[in-house]
Structure formats: C-alpha cells, structure tokens
Amino acid sequence: MTASPSEAGTGRDPRAPYDLAVVGAGSAGLAGAVTAAELGLSVALLDSSPQSGGQFYRHPAPALGAVRPEALHHDWSAFSGLRRRLGESTVDHLSGHHVWSTVREADGTWSVHAVTGADGTAEAPALIRARTLLLATGAYERQLPFPGWTLPGVVGAGGAQAMLKSGLVLPGRRVVVAGSGPLLLAVASSLAAAGARVPAVVEAAGYLRYVRSPRVLAANPAKAAEALVHGAALLRHRVRVLPRSAVTEVHGTDRVEAVTVSRLDGDWRPVRGTGRRIVCDALAVGHGLVPQIELATALGCDTRPLPDGTLGLALDDLQETSVPGLWAAGETGGVGGAELARTEGELAGRAVAARLKGRRADVGRVGELRRRRDRMRAFADVMSAAHAPGPGWSAWLEGDTDVCRCEEVTAGRVREAVAELGARDARTVKLLTRAGMGWCQGRMCGTAVACLAADGGAAEPPAERRPFAVPVPLATLATLAETETETETETESTGPTRERPGTP
CATH class of the missing domain: 3.50.50.60 (FAD/NAD(P)-binding domain)
Known part of the structure; x- marks a missing residue:
C-alpha cells in the first residue's frame, strides 16, 4: 500500500x-x-x-x-x-x-x-x-422516480450540466429540464446558451416561499442578482418556466420521445386532467441535492x-x-x-x-467569515425549505415503476413489503426487497424507498454508518489486512494500535 x-x-x-x-x-x-x-x-x-x-x-x-x-x-x-x-x-x-x-x-x-x-x-x-x-x-443529486425515468435520454439535471461543462456535449437537442431547486434555472440557461432547445423548465415547487423571508433576501442581494441573470437568459431563449408542475411520465420506446407534465397541488399530488405532453428527446431532472x-x-x-x-x-x-x-x-x-x-x-x-x-x-478575519457564513447559511435554509418535496409526490408512481434501478425493485414490491410484510423503515424494506443494495448503495433510490416505507410521508433515509464510502476491490482489503496483521504482531505487547476502517 x-x-x-x-x-x-x-x-x-x-x-x-x-x-x-x-x-x-x-x-x-x-x-x-x-x-x-x-x-x-x-x-x-x-x-x-x-x-x-x-x-x-x-x-x-x-x-x-x-x-x-x-x-x-x-x-x-x-x-x-x-x-x-x-x-x-x-x-x-x-x-x-x-x-x-x-x-x-x-x-x-x-x-x-x-x-x-x-x-x-x-x-x-x-x-x-x-x-x-x-x-x-x-x-x-436527489432523484424521485416516476414512470419511464429509466429510459435512455433521462439524465440528472446536474449530470446534464456536467456533460456540458466537462465534455462539451448536450444530452439531446430538445431537452426538458424538470424537478425542483435553483439548479434547474442554471442548467436550463446553460443548455440553451450551448444550442439546445429547452421547451420548458418544470419546477415542482413555487417561488413564493422566498418572499416570506424578506430580511434573508435583502441580506443576500447577490442571490437575487444571480436568479435575474438566469431568468433573463431563459427569456432571451424563450424558455417557459412552469411552476407547481412536474414530469409525471416519460414516453418512448428506445429513448425519450415526449414527457407528460402535470400541475401539482400543495402536497405535490398531480391534479387530475392537467397532464399535457411536451415533445423532447431528453429530460434533465433532479429534485435538489x-x-x-x-x-x-x-x-x-x-x-x-x-x-x-x-x-x-x-x-x-x-x-x-x-x-x-x-x-x-x-x-x-x-x-x-x-x-x-x-x-x-x-x-x-x-x-x-x-x-x-x-x-x-485572526479574530477580525474569522469574525468576518462567520458573519458571511451565517448570512448565506440562512439563505440556504430558506432555499431548502422552498424546494422541499411534498408528501404527495409518490402518487406519480405506478406499481411497475422501478424505484431501485440497480436491483430493479418496483414501487409495487416496496408497497407490498410495507403493507403485507410489516416493513416500517427503509432498512427493513432493503432487507426484504434488496432496494438500495446495488452499485449506488441507495443514493438514487434512498429518498423514494424511505418515503414509501413511511407510507407516503416525506421521510429521508437515516444516516447510516457504512464501512465503505466507495466500492473497494477485495485485493485492497486483503492488502490492508496483511498490513494490520504485521502491525499487531509488532506491537502485541501493548495490543492493537488502531481500529479497522469502518468499525464503531
């Protein structure tokens, strides 16, 4: 090593x-x-x-x-x-x-x-x-599943931005940007400036909650200026912003061909009869970080x-x-x-x-940094509350909608584990269905599984104490074990000198 x-x-x-x-x-x-x-x-x-x-x-x-x-x-x-x-x-x-x-x-x-x-x-x-x-x-990125979200052409909003920033490529020629959070405006304006056609930015939350915190807004004028810059870019490229709406279904066979956008009520449940199709060949979607x-x-x-x-x-x-x-x-x-x-x-x-x-x-500099941090952290909390997912989003799901993409666990199987097998938390659902046991270790499906386990509530998965933060080859663990064995042999008179990684 x-x-x-x-x-x-x-x-x-x-x-x-x-x-x-x-x-x-x-x-x-x-x-x-x-x-x-x-x-x-x-x-x-x-x-x-x-x-x-x-x-x-x-x-x-x-x-x-x-x-x-x-x-x-x-x-x-x-x-x-x-x-x-x-x-x-x-x-x-x-x-x-x-x-x-x-x-x-x-x-x-x-x-x-x-x-x-x-x-x-x-x-x-x-x-x-x-x-x-x-x-x-x-x-x-936090992802909330919906019918068709596993089709090729559906990418994370942050992923679309990463493709553009690092690879200078677009996820498609006609890209709908959807989800919730201020990242959507930045992604949409970047894609439009790079030549993509962006029919709409579909924001599940509204923007009125920001107005409820005038002092925080007044203390962070740069944030308002940044929003105005993105807003002006969207106007220039004729991009519609649809608040209180969500992509509730993706259509296509081999890849994205269109999406259904539905109006949402205050709890993020789709309002019956409001769904309409928007033709596109890619969807960039994310519900915050x-x-x-x-x-x-x-x-x-x-x-x-x-x-x-x-x-x-x-x-x-x-x-x-x-x-x-x-x-x-x-x-x-x-x-x-x-x-x-x-x-x-x-x-x-x-x-x-x-x-x-x-x-x-340096007391002066530290004091300045703390005041600046507190001011911006207050805005971050307002932003976080404004775009928090509503408890009704799970109404988007159908029984055969994949929730865990890695292990191909559907919403129906998760609901069965809750209703018939007595699961009441994300960990129990994972043990019964394997949801969250795949390559991403629940980063993609964790929110959805926790909410379904809470029977439609807005719960998030609890903080878990995992020994590995990223996938590790077995050869690496074997090398580590050999190193620790040598260390313990050299110091056996005083006992082990360190813990194994991941132990409490």
Whole structure:
C-alpha cells in the first residue's frame, strides 16, 4: 500500500503525517487547503477527479481544447484565483484518489484510505496520514422516480450540466429540464446558451416561499442578482418556466420521445386532467441535492435535519464536527452554493491552523467569515425549505415503476413489503426487497424507498454508518489486512494500535 507522495525538496519528512488532509477539491476543499498551507501547515488534498474544481467548477480536459471554459460558469474568477493559489502553494494535490474510509488512530492522528485511478481500479491503493482532517465531499443529486425515468435520454439535471461543462456535449437537442431547486434555472440557461432547445423548465415547487423571508433576501442581494441573470437568459431563449408542475411520465420506446407534465397541488399530488405532453428527446431532472456525509457518519459525527428533509453535519462556529480533530465545510453541512462553500472552507482552514499552531486565529478575519457564513447559511435554509418535496409526490408512481434501478425493485414490491410484510423503515424494506443494495448503495433510490416505507410521508433515509464510502476491490482489503496483521504482531505487547476502517 502506498503512503504519501515523495516530498523531495520540500523539507518535509515523508514519514511524518501531514498537518491536514482535505478530502474533496471543490470550492470548500480548495479554500480550506490553500488557506491552511498559507498559514504554514503541510496539507494533502485528495480528490477522485483528475482536476480540481468539484462539481460546480467542472471543466473540460485540456485535450478537448476548449477556448473559453469559463463561459459555462458563474463566478469563474473565484475558482481561477483558488487554482492559482493552489499552484503556488506547498499543498500536495492527490488527484484520482477515491477515499473509502478514514480511521482515527490510537495516537490521535488520522489514516485516510483511498483507491486510486480514474475509476478507482488502479493496482496501488493509498494511505495518507494526517494530524487533522477536513471533509469537503460535496453532495449528490436527489432523484424521485416516476414512470419511464429509466429510459435512455433521462439524465440528472446536474449530470446534464456536467456533460456540458466537462465534455462539451448536450444530452439531446430538445431537452426538458424538470424537478425542483435553483439548479434547474442554471442548467436550463446553460443548455440553451450551448444550442439546445429547452421547451420548458418544470419546477415542482413555487417561488413564493422566498418572499416570506424578506430580511434573508435583502441580506443576500447577490442571490437575487444571480436568479435575474438566469431568468433573463431563459427569456432571451424563450424558455417557459412552469411552476407547481412536474414530469409525471416519460414516453418512448428506445429513448425519450415526449414527457407528460402535470400541475401539482400543495402536497405535490398531480391534479387530475392537467397532464399535457411536451415533445423532447431528453429530460434533465433532479429534485435538489443531498449532502454526501458517509465518511463522517461512519465515524459517528452528529447530524442535523435540514429544512428539505435531508441530513447535514452538525458543526460548531468554526466548522468542527462533534468528533474532535475533524472539520467539515461546504455542502456537507447543507447545500448553499460555491460562495458559501469557499467561506466555510477558509474558516475551517484558519481554525485548523490556529489549533495546531497553538495560537488565536485572526479574530477580525474569522469574525468576518462567520458573519458571511451565517448570512448565506440562512439563505440556504430558506432555499431548502422552498424546494422541499411534498408528501404527495409518490402518487406519480405506478406499481411497475422501478424505484431501485440497480436491483430493479418496483414501487409495487416496496408497497407490498410495507403493507403485507410489516416493513416500517427503509432498512427493513432493503432487507426484504434488496432496494438500495446495488452499485449506488441507495443514493438514487434512498429518498423514494424511505418515503414509501413511511407510507407516503416525506421521510429521508437515516444516516447510516457504512464501512465503505466507495466500492473497494477485495485485493485492497486483503492488502490492508496483511498490513494490520504485521502491525499487531509488532506491537502485541501493548495490543492493537488502531481500529479497522469502518468499525464503531
């Protein structure tokens, strides 16, 4: 198993742990890593992608020869500034590192285990040791199933944007954008600007809930300006916005040919007789984002319920979790956008440096960051509440609608497990039907299974303590077992020196 990369010429002992390991090279991770390095810490920055930027600043590989990659991004200058600082810093950027477990050692340091390569199948796994840990793992898209959602041509809204930003390709020529959340406006305007025909943006929620929080809106004028920019782009491209509506069925044989859009009542139930077809060859759909907190919950970190029913990490004023020595920033604490993520990342980086250096952080700068974070976090909560799925969305489902795509478990089978076999929670449904046991480990179907298990309620799956955050080859586990056996043999007089990854 490989350890940290060579540090020849840096003056750092390669056998010593880093001061800080940062997992995730998006906005929060970049800000945290460069801030900590500029304050004198040795930092390792791990990310699964070959390039920094995360999902928000995903951009084409140099081989594609994109002349203006910034044209598809909002606030590109902030990212380019972080990328420049990263290049000038002493941070070891470890791309292609898929972190599957983090372990707190007996001496208080952290071991970060990763599989390597573009898809995590390279032969050499990696082990990075650090005194402190910052999780900036971002979020993934929440999907609510409906008849036809497994047809080719149906992609996630974020997935459509990723295809465009990183591959410079469109999911189709005529693309309906649907679901709920402010991401839809950004996706639709990007697709339209790139040449796609976007017949409609179908938003399941309304926008009036924002008006109920005038003080929060007034404190975040940049968010209103951003919405106006997207709105103007949609007007320019003649894209209709249909609030309080949802795609309730997709039509086609070999791929998407049309969708049915229905009006929704206040609980997100389709209003009878309002369905109408829109011809298209692709559908980009997503119902918000879910914080990716598996690494943290495996360590027992406390969580907090978010207004949209998802779970985020419970963090203190300086971004530290309930586990000492473990910080988190960005979407892990609740989805709020790139600017909030950068703010939290810098705040966490300063807090870690102050802790390890044994001195007070810059009070003025920390106070400014905290005020900015609190202001943007308040807006994030308003946004989360405004787009929270209503309990009636499951009325979209038919008995043969696949809920779990990996294991091909239908809504009918899940309802049978609840009504006839007595399942009352997502875990029991999983044991009875295999829903959530596939490759994605419930990331695609978790919300739907939890809601159906709650008999139509708006429940989200509970935070699970899983030993593996990503798929791991058996050869990697065998190598790890051999390493641990050697360690235990060498220290048998004092007992085992560390836990196995994933153990409570």
